[in-house]
Amino acid sequence: xxxxxxxxxxxSQAVRIPADMAFKDGQELTITRHGEVVTLLPKRDGLxxxxxxxxxxxxxxxxxxxxxxxxPERERY
Numbered sequence: 001x002x003x004x005x006x007x008x009x010x011x012s013q014a015v016r017i018p019a020d021m022a023f024k025d026g027q028e029l030t031i032t033r034h035g036e037v038v039t040l041l042p043k044r045d046g047l048x049x050x051x052x053x054x055x056x057x058x059x060x061x062x063x064x065x066x067x068x069x070x071x072p073e074r075e076r077y
Contacts, residue, residue: 002018002020002021004017023042027042030042030043030044
């Protein structure tokens with residue numbers, strides 16, 4: 001796992017991203033934070049682009065069929 005440090009760039013906080021994880025220069029990114037986890041993603045043009053990317057993904061490997069279980073009836077109140 002790579003690591004880096006936070007530093008100041010003007011009034012903003014910045015992080016150096018290692019070269020092997022770098023984005024294209026000038027590429028717009030979307031940034032989100034959930035607790036301590038900060039995520040950077042390439043900015044998408046909309047749902048059409050997301051759908052195109054999902055359709056371009058390889059299919060999932062086949063999974064084993066689920067075994068059905070019988071659920072007992074409950075009394076109604």
